[in-house]
Amino acid sequence: MTDTNKTILMGQIGAAHGIKGQVRITPFTQDPAAIGDYGPLETDRPGLIITITKLRVQKNVIIANIKGIADRTAAEALNGVSLFVDRARLPEPEDEDDFYHADLLGLEARLDNGVVLGKVSALPNFGAGDLIEIRDPQSGDTYLYPFIKAVVPHIHLAEGYLTIVVPLDAEEGEEEPD
CATH class of the missing domain: 2.30.30.240 (PRC-barrel domain)
Structure with missing residues (x-):
């Protein structure tokens, strides 16, 4: 039914948050916190895989800890990175009128x-x-x-x-x- 090589844009990393390596993520998921449920996320940077270890919802963004990112400088380097998941990892829509x-x-x-x-x-x-x-x-x-x-x-x-x-x-x- 679907092309298993398709990736779905799940969110985009924005500015660093604080000094301990947290980042702001704009999620594109129906439930903002669900972005943390998909395990490692592919990115638009070759070879870079992101794993969210902890998150919290703050207004319309997610404040997240990312595995291996421990300071503000490292967090700032991720600004603008897009986060993707393979389409095959997503559940099929429950309603026949819902589509990815x-x-x-x-x-x-x-x-x-x-x-x-x-x-x-x-x-x-x-x-x-x-x-x-x-x-x-x-x-x-x-x-x-x-x-x-x-x-x-x-x-x-x-x-x-x-x-x-x-x-x-x-x-x-x-x-x-x-």
């Missing part, structure tokens, strides 16, 4: 009649809800649609595609008063 973004990337996007629009290239959220970005491989154009059930009614992970119902433009959908 990584599972959707690269899926073919089709209209109801089977016409291919392109492939899913991103799932941005600019604050008003998730969007789904479809890239047309021939023209290189991208299209953004709301990632809601009315617009994306069917997702077929095993078959490698999803269905898009293109919403009517607000002006096209309005009827003229009599």
